[in-house]
Amino acid sequence: LGGRWPKKEGLKMKRVIGLAGGVALVSGTMIGSGIFMSPQFVLAYVGSPGASLVIWALSGAVALFVSLSYTELGTILPDSGGEFIYILRIFGSFPAFFAAVTFILLVKPFSIAASSISMAECALTPFYSGCQPPQLAVKCTAAVAILVVSTLNILNALLTLVVIVVGGMVEVIKSSDVFMENFKVENSFKETRYSVSTLGMAFYQGLWSYVGWNNLNCVTEELKRPEVRFWIAFTSPV
Incomplete structure (x- = not known):
């Protein structure tokens, strides 16, 4: 063979995720407890419908800009792993290992716990009128919710959103006079709170x-033509 042995290639992921799969992945992970919980808090913090719409627009703009930044990172460093890969390439193995452990043991579990506890408090509030639900009941309900969601994944989230949107449209039509009165230019920013703390908390929500x-970015190696899929998939949901 004259020394021409075939070169051994490393293990590679099969590129099976197309445009629809990329958009579904981003949309599916973005649709969560935030869209069900945040609107009431945003309105409560800023105090007016007009200011809350401004907060939502600014939040969407920030999400769009950081998505575009991650798009560039995903095309420059086309490896799966997300933040772990970027920290590994820039700062080295020890910071990357520390970041991975932090995400696995702290960030992800805490975010899931916060979402489930928020859902449990909302679900139990009607049964405890006039007082806060007991913490034991809230935690048990949150644990059951995590098990159910882990089993069913996100199959019922879109249906829930449809029910909320349709129900909201029905209420708007039924009380169109009150709705239009609240969204007149002279009334939309009435009673707005302009303190740094309230605006900051509303923006966070x-x-x-x-x-x-x-x-x-965690599945970059599984994308077909990632230089194209990233741009469309990231910008579509936002």
Whole structure:
């Protein structure tokens, strides 16, 4: 053979995720507890419908810009792993290992716990009128919710959103006079709170609803033509 042995290639992921799969992955991870919980908090913090819409627009703009930044990172460093790969390439193995352990043991579990506890408090509030639900009941309900969601994944999230949107449209039509009165230019920013703390908390709640745009970078090696899929998949949900 004259020394011409075939070169051994490393293990590679099969590229099976197309455009529809990329958009579904980003949309599926962005649709979560934030969109169900954040609107009431944003409105409660800023105090007016007009200011809450401004907060939502700014949050969407920030999510779009950081998504585009991750798009560039995903095309420059086309490896799966997300933040772990970027920290590994830039800062080295020890910071990357520390970041991975932090995400696995702290960030991801805490975010799931926060989402489930928020859902449990909302679900139990009607049964405890006039007082806060007991913490034991909230934690048990949250644990059951995590098990159910882990089993069913996200199959019922879109149906829930449809019910909320349709129900909201029905209420708007039924009370169209009150709705239009609240959204007149002279009334939309009435009673707005302009303190740094309230605007900061409202902005944080808005950003929470957009969380999930970075998950596509975790499966970069499985994307077909990632230089194209990243741009469309990241910008479509936002």
